[in-house]
Amino acid sequence: MELDERKKKILQAVIRNYLETGEPVGSRTISKYTDLNLSSATIRNEMADLEEMGYIFQPHTSAGRIPSDKGYRFYVDAMMEEKEREVGEIREMKEMLVERQSKIETLLKQVARVLAQNTQYATMISAPRSKRSKLKFIQLSRVDAHQLLAVIVLEGNVLKNNILPVEEELDDETLLKLNILLNTTLNGLAIDEINLAMIAVMKQQAGIHSHIVSEVIDAVAEAIRAEEDLEIYTSGTNNIFRYPELADQQKASELINTFEEKKLLGEFLQASHTEVEETGIQVYIGAETSVQSMRDCSVVTATYELGGGMKGTIGIVGPKRMDYDRVVTTLRTIQTQLDELYRSEEKT
Amino acid sequence: MELDERKKKILQAVIRNYLETGEPVGSRTISKYTDLNLSSATIRNEMADLEEMGYIFQPHTSAGRIPSDKGYRFYVDAMMEEKEREVGEIREMKEMLVERQSKIETLLKQVARVLAQNTQYATMISAPRSKRSKLKFIQLSRVDAHQLLAVIVLEGNVLKNNILPVEEELDDETLLKLNILLNTTLNGLAIDEINLAMIAVMKQQAGIHSHIVSEVIDAVAEAIRAEEDLEIYTSGTNNIFRYPELADQQKASELINTFEEKKLLGEFLQASHTEVEETGIQVYIGAETSVQSMRDCSVVTATYELGGGMKGTIGIVGPKRMDYDRVVTTLRTIQTQLDELYRSEEKT
DNA sequence: TGTTAGCACTCCTTTTGAATGAGTGCTAAT
């Protein structure tokens, strides 16, 4: 069977209406809603066809139709119109971000809150991946006799630090040498560019302190990696209670757990990051999500960039009948907003 | 009217039973439950008295009785017996903590998770207050021409760091001098011991860089304070769904929001910290809590110490019919556990 | 005087059945 123009219009009307009301939509409603001037009976026939094709279905006999995942997918792919953002809202978001945060962490928390507030959905943000981003600065300091503090600054002012226990005491001079060695060798390199050969050279140059070097390098690498997959900021989790289809105990509990644990979110955002299309915005409907507890949700993700290959992902989680248009436009706005932020930082 | 021995026994039986079942408990149940060998009729008379005295009440006529806040309070104050922790459980908790974490942050997150897991209630932990704890190490480093990185290590290896924008470029030597100045002047001092006189002296010694000093000091103080009231770790929020009296949408949503925002939790833990009795464990029943959304909960808090005046507070949030005995004992165990951890750290 | 058996009464909970209404599918007429 074919999806002719009229069927499309009806499908669109069904989806639009359902997005607004959350109630199954019947033929009579469509008959009045659209400018097709068809009777409800005709609509009924068309809707039966659409059901057969799998775009919509009835939650039970004698109820109206609601969109299936396939229906939503079609809507998102072919029928969605990005809304113009209202000037006021854009300014508002801009203002929220303009108080420049020196720490990325604070900035991202802020963004998460703003988005959750703005969309009324749950929001998650992964901190920018640092694998491909470059080391800007690295420093070891002696905290006390047996502990070193390693501070690592990555491009984009991402900070990592770690306390390393050391067996052997180091005097000031050695420490200074080590610092110079580390900085001259590693500075400007991306994490995954640090290879064994390089480490070997450093060890050699470190002379009697060679084992410290490898300890430090390991610790550095570990510090960066360890934190990495945990750095997820969330906000507006309790927004899920706004949507009855997600608010029952079973589902709500699982969702909230997922948002608290963050591990799964991280993996999901990570995966989404890699399979993203050119615009950087991706929509996952229902079971398209890999996360079990989000099977009844839709997720819209957007990749953002803070320069120097520092890319992270933002995700908005809501019910399947989320306002895709609005969410996509909002994310698009934030994307450019963050982009500008970075550019202005460049100039500084 | 007097609360004689028999009434106490009955009250205790009512509470115990209600803690277990969560259902209003009737006279017949008590009659069999206790070793008093009294008929249900007698129990009924006694329960009527207990109701008049305000220890228990009926949710509606012809229902059994449930404890009032006053009843719980009496139970907690006078009738609670701390259970022996099972050896297995203690070892389990020990093991969880034994993998020593160099970072306090990681340790506390871990503790929160273990506690939530162990008690099946929601858990919150405030990071140790650093106001009275001492500066161990402070260091400024130049990240690039216009940005300094300030790293501050407090006693107990609490790390703070902050990026400071600076107008004027500083050469290596000046930086070194500043570092020495900061360390020699501030090292070993508690935050609130840093006073204006001291800052004035430093400014003077810094000579032409005096304005940098005050900038730095301000930033340091701000960095410490700013993070302070936000550092709350939570876990097991979704445990509230286990308890029907907290799981309805309205309440659950508010609770979860409170746990996400963390601000109120921080204030509460802070307050609790100051009004704590000698054992360091405190029980708040229902409206005794200052947090609005927790009016239907009970909270048990425990103050822990990591040495050097570094005190923080742990809170367990559950329904009013929480297993007070168990929670108190668990918290007591964790307290000593953390204490030992600190002592062993001392020796290192 | 304290305890207990017995009974009427209350009120929550569950079940049942009927009424309502939204929406459909199908048929026959246009």
Place this chain on the structure above:
DNA sequence: ATTAGCACTCATTCAAAAGGAGTGCTAACA
């Protein structure tokens, strides 16, 4: 191809009835 009409389905609402847990009170008892 479209539409009016109609029988049919099924979730939802409502009221009434049945069931049951538990109480308070009274009167009898040790």
